[in-house]
Structure formats: structure tokens, C-alpha cells
Amino acid sequence: xxxxxxxxxxAAAGARPLRRDAELxxxxxxxxxxxxxxxxxxxxTLNDVAHHAxxxxxxxxxxxxxxxxxxxxxxxEELDEIAAMAQEARxxxxxxxxxxxxxxxxxxxxxxxxxxxELMRHGIIEGAGPARARQEITLHCExxxxxxxxxxxxxxxxxxxxxxxxAAMIDAVMALPAEHPSELWRRYLVILLDGLRAHPHQxxxxxxxxxx
Amino acid sequence: xxxxxxxxxxAAAGARPLRRDAELxxxxxxxxxxxxxxxxxxxxTLNDVAHHAxxxxxxxxxxxxxxxxxxxxxxxEELDEIAAMAQEARxxxxxxxxxxxxxxxxxxxxxxxxxxxELMRHGIIEGAGPARARQEITLHCExxxxxxxxxxxxxxxxxxxxxxxxAAMIDAVMALPAEHPSELWRRYLVILLDGLRAHPHQxxxxxxxxxx
DNA sequence: ACGAAGCGGATATGCTGTATCCGGTTTGAG
DNA sequence: CTCAAACCGGATACAGCATATCCGCTTCGT
Numbered sequence: 001x002x003x004x005x006x007x008x009x010x011a012a013a014g015a016r017p018l019r020r021d022a023e024l025x026x027x028x029x030x031x032x033x034x035x036x037x038x039x040x041x042x043x044x045t046l047n048d049v050a051h052h053a054x055x056x057x058x059x060x061x062x063x064x065x066x067x068x069x070x071x072x073x074x075x076x077e078e079l080d081e082i083a084a085m086a087q088e089a090r091x092x093x094x095x096x097x098x099x100x101x102x103x104x105x106x107x108x109x110x111x112x113x114x115x116x117x118e119l120m121r122h123g124i125i126e127g128a129g130p131a132r133a134r135q136e137i138t139l140h141c142e143x144x145x146x147x148x149x150x151x152x153x154x155x156x157x158x159x160x161x162x163x164x165x166x167a168a169m170i171d172a173v174m175a176l177p178a179e180h181p182s183e184l185w186r187r188y189l190v191i192l193l194d195g196l197r198a199h200p201h202q203x204x205x206x207x208x209x210x211x212x
Numbered sequence: 213x214x215x216x217x218x219x220x221x222x223a224a225a226g227a228r229p230l231r232r233d234a235e236l237x238x239x240x241x242x243x244x245x246x247x248x249x250x251x252x253x254x255x256x257t258l259n260d261v262a263h264h265a266x267x268x269x270x271x272x273x274x275x276x277x278x279x280x281x282x283x284x285x286x287x288x289e290e291l292d293e294i295a296a297m298a299q300e301a302r303x304x305x306x307x308x309x310x311x312x313x314x315x316x317x318x319x320x321x322x323x324x325x326x327x328x329x330e331l332m333r334h335g336i337i338e339g340a341g342p343a344r345a346r347q348e349i350t351l352h353c354e355x356x357x358x359x360x361x362x363x364x365x366x367x368x369x370x371x372x373x374x375x376x377x378x379a380a381m382i383d384a385v386m387a388l389p390a391e392h393p394s395e396l397w398r399r400y401l402v403i404l405l406d407g408l409r410a411h412p413h414q415x416x417x418x419x420x421x422x423x424x
Numbered sequence: 425a426c427g428a429a430g431c432g433g434a435t436a437t438g439c440t441g442t443a444t445c446c447g448g449t450t451t452g453a454g
Numbered sequence: 455c456t457c458a459a460a461c462c463g464g465a466t467a468c469a470g471c472a473t474a475t476c477c478g479c480t481t482c483g484t
Contacts, residue, residue, distance in 0.1 A: 191407030268432030
């Protein structure tokens with residue numbers, strides 16, 4: 001009945017607003033979560049996050065009952081940002097170039113975010129937020145692909161289902177043992193994108209489906 | 213005749229030969245190791261292996277003091293087999309086709325061998341045997357690439373250093389969550405190989421090295 | 425047939441991540 | 455300013471897991 005939304009994020013629907021310090025800490029935790037998951041991947045501990053945030057473990061567990069919950073919040077945000085990139089890309093005229101640019105930007109972000117990469121590979125995080133963002137991204141890609149096809153830039157048989165594998169492959173390159181943080185992945189992204197582009201005398205692509 | 217070496221593998225240089233049952237068990241363990249590592253990856257336990265071999269844990273630990281030791285033995289064998297494939301490939305006239313064929317065969321094997329794939333990615337296993345086999349494979353690939361280059365079939369700038377990333381990428385596709393054991397990876401291997409082949413009007417490849 | 429070699433697997437050990445609990449501290453309304 | 459509710463901190467209990475050992479019993483082989 002007398003329900004009111006304080007803001008978009010801060011407090012859940014029917015709840016009383018947090019005390020000022022508590023709210024501040026919530027943010028701190030979220031930020032620490034981003035940083036820690038980015039650096040150490042999803043196997044990082046909530047205790048790690050707490051320490052990184054300069055807070056006690058209890059504080060973190062009070063806000064996020066378990067790692068899953070924090071991860072949902074963190075990656076909900078991060079995926080939303082990537083979804084935004086995808087949306088932006090749709091403004092570009094050349095659809096293929098737009099897709100390529102989007103992939104490059106999104107993957108460049110993933111390059112510095114181990115947690116995000118783990119998420120890309122094994123779709124662990126189950127929450128509603130991340131799921132929605134994922135769908136959004138998928139949708140934007142589908143549109144981009146459709147338009148690229150219309151523009152004659154897309155190789156026959158390429159579909160949205162190719163995007164995830166490509167991301168996974170590039171991630172694999174990023175995960176390769178390397179001394180210096182390397183930009184090597186760009187080399188293979190170029191090759192892969194080349195493979196998606198329409199070319200004069202092109203062999204057909206092996207099927208996607210199970211029945212070959 | 214007093215003393216003679218039964219075969220190449222069975223016993224180490226100066227040691228007394230194993231009792232017949234012990235030797236049999238050694239083989240059983242090795243075989244079980246292959247199967248278990250293939251199915252469950254390197255995180256499988258020596259206890260798992262023992263159970264799979266139908267033997268007690270103690271028996272396994274007596275032969276192989278720890279997982280590392282067994283893994284070295286197992287993957288020494290497996291990598292040798294792959295090295296043999298690479299050597300065979302060198303007989304073919306068309307060097308690029310030979311390389312492509314080798315990669316396909318080797319990766320097809322990896323497709324059913326999770327442990328091998330994990331090894332491909334993060335070069336964990338340190339032993340001498342695996343290391344030698346690796347080098348052998350590398351060498352064969354280098355020769356194949358050199359010849360393909362001579363034959364004008366190879367894209368400019370492609371080197372042996374591209375092989376490992378490609379393997380890693382294909383592995384990533386194999387590791388993708390899929391209902392049925394999928395042959396999807398072949399699709400991307402085709403694309404990747406296409407990217408390594410020389411083509412008429414080709415953009416230069418982004419550099420491999422750090423200094424770009 | 426008998427001593428040596430080998431086997432089995434219950435179990436001790438150590439480690440890691442998870443999550444709780446409660447005495448002390450901070451906030452903010454009155 | 456006062457005080458109760460809200461909140462914090464982090465030591466610690468707990469649970470699961472892989473590793474590795476130990477020793478009474480079995481099998482081999484001479």
C-alpha cells in the first residue's frame with residue numbers, strides 16, 4: 001500500500017532505509033567486490049572482499065548472505081555496462097563494424113576482469129539481474145548480426161550462437177600464462193572476425209547443430 | 213642368462229624387477245589414471261584412481277608417491293602419442309594440410325580427454341617425460357610451418373607461437389557447457405585455420421610480441 | 425612351506441572456505 | 455545530551471576435502 005521507492009538501487013522495495021553508515025558500507029562492499037572479483041576471480045572469499053573493503057567479515061555477511069548474492073549484485077552492474085556498450089553499437093551504420101567494435105570493447109574490459117571472464121565461460125551466476133543483462137546483450141547482437149547479413153557483410157551460416165564461443169575463445173587466450181598483461185588476444189580476435197566476415201570464395205562453415 | 217631387461221618401460225634402470233602381480237597392478241593403475249584423468253580432469257584424486265582400478269589406495273600411493281608422479285607418467289604417454297601424430301604429419305606433401313590434419317587429430321583426442329586439455333592450457337605437469345614430448349611436438353610444428361611458408365600457403369607473420377593459443381581456444385570451445393558431446397569445435401578450427409592460411413588481399417596480423 | 429613383497433582401506437592430518445555470534449561502537453531521534 | 459536500536463568487527467566453530475600413512479593380512483615365488 002503505502003510503498004515508496006527511495007531510489008533505484010539503494011534499498012529494496014518495502015524495506016526501511018539503511019542507516020547512513022550502513023549504506024556507505026554497502027557501497028564500499030560492492031566496490032570491493034568488483035575489485036576483488038576482477039583481480040582474483042570468483043573463487044575469492046567474502047572474507048577477502050571484507051578485508052579489501054577495510055570492513056569486518058560480519059558486515060559483509062550481513063549485507064550479502066553469501067558469495068552468490070554479492071556476485072549477483074556485482075556482475076549485474078558489470079553486465080549492464082556491457083549491455084549499454086552493445087546498445088551504443090547499434091547506432092553505427094556499418095553493422096559488422098559495429099559488432100566488431102562492440103566485441104573489442106567488451107573483451108577489452110574482460111581482459112582486466114577475471115571474474116567477468118569466468119562468468120562468460122561457465123554461466124555460473126544465476127540471479128535475475130545478470131540474466132536480464134545477458135538477454136539484452138544477446139538481443140543487441142542478434143540485431144547487429146541481422147543487419148550485417150542484410151548489408152552482405154556476414155559470412156553464411158554465422159549466427160548469434162557464435163558469439164559466446166568466440167568470447168570463450170578469446171578468454172582462453174587471455175587466460176594463457178603470460179608474463180606481461182598482453183594484448184595478444186587482439187591478434188586472434190582479428191582472425192576470428194575475419195572468419196565471420198563474408199569473403200568471395202568461401203568454403204561453407206561446419207554446422208552448428210548436433211546433426212552433422 | 214642371468215639378467216635381462218624385460219622391456220623398455222617396466223622397471224627403472226638399476227632397480228630389481230617388480231613381482232608379477234605388482235607389475236600388473238602398475239599397469240592397471242596407469243590405465244585407470246588415463247581413464248580417470250580423461251573423464252574428470254586433473255583434480256581427480258589418487259583415491260579415485262585407485263577405486264577405478266579396483267585397487268586399494270595404498271597400492272597406488274606405493275607406486276606413485278603423489279598425483280604429480282602419476283600424472284607425469286600418464287601424460288608422458290599421451291603426449292608421446294601426440295608427438296607421434298605430429299611426426300607422421302611431416303610425411304605429407306602439402307605442409308599446411310599436414311599441419312591442419314595434425315591439429316584436427318590431436319584436438320579430436322583432446323576432445324575426449326579433459327586432463328589433457330587442462331594440461332594444454334596451464335602447463336602444470338613438470339616432469340621430464342612430458343617436457344620432452346612437448347618439445348618434440350613444438351619442433352615438428354615448426355618444421356611444418358616452415359615448409360608451409362616455403363610453399364606459400366602460410367599467412368605472413370604466423371609462427372609456432374600461434375599453435376598453443378589456437379589449441380587453447382579450441383579447448384575453450386570444448387569446455388563450453390553443452391548437452392551432448394559436441395563437434396562444434398571443428399567449426400572454429402576451420403575458421404582459425406582459414407585465418408592462418410595465405411589469402412590474396414590480407415590485412416597484416418597484429419603483432420605477437422609485447423612491443424606494439 | 426615360509427619369508428619377503430605386496431595389498432587394502434580405515435583413518436589421522438592439515439587446509440580452506442563458510443558462516444555465526446556477541447561484546448563493543450556508532451547513529452540519530454527525542 | 456541521552457539512550458536504545460542499529461550496526462560493526464573479527465575470533466572462532468564448523469564442515470568438507472584431498473592427501474598420505476600405517477599395519478594386519480594376503481599372495482608370490484623359491
